Amino acid sequence: MIIVAQDKSIIVNFDNIENIRIYAYENAVAIQAIGTSCNSNEFYMLGLYKTEERAKAVLKEIVNKYGKYDIDDCNAVTVFPKVYEMPED
Numbered sequence: 001m002i003i004v005a006q007d008k009s010i011i012v013n014f015d016n017i018e019n020i021r022i023y024a025y026e027n028a029v030a031i032q033a034i035g036t037s038c039n040s041n042e043f044y045m046l047g048l049y050k051t052e053e054r055a056k057a058v059l060k061e062i063v064n065k066y067g068k069y070d071i072d073d074c075n076a077v078t079v080f081p082k083v084y085e086m087p088e089d
Contacts, residue, residue: 001066003033006047006086014066014084020046022055029055031086047086058087 001014017033024030029052033044049055065084 002083003046003062004083004085005045006088010044010046012044012046017044020059020062022052022059031055031058049089054089061087 003012003014003017005011012033012035016035018036020031020033022029022031025048028048028050030048031046033046035042035044047055047058049058062084
């Protein structure tokens with residue numbers, strides 16, 4: 001799955017993300033993706049929200065979108081969305 005940052009300045013491949021975190025940033029709450037490369041950690045600002053509750057709701061939405069699956073003839077087939085666009089606040 002591809003995640004498009006809220007400001008549309010970056011696209012991150014979900015498969016290359018080690019974790020996503022919420023943290024205080026200036027007068028807002030940020031969602032940041034952390035990936036690893038061979039030499040250093042890479043940090044990607046995905047979105048800014050007014051409250052921690054809103055940021056947590058967005059994380060829950062990402063998990064729900066990524067974890068969607070379909071069942072076909074008793075065989076579970078995972079269907080991942082291709083793109084997730086970070087919502088506005």
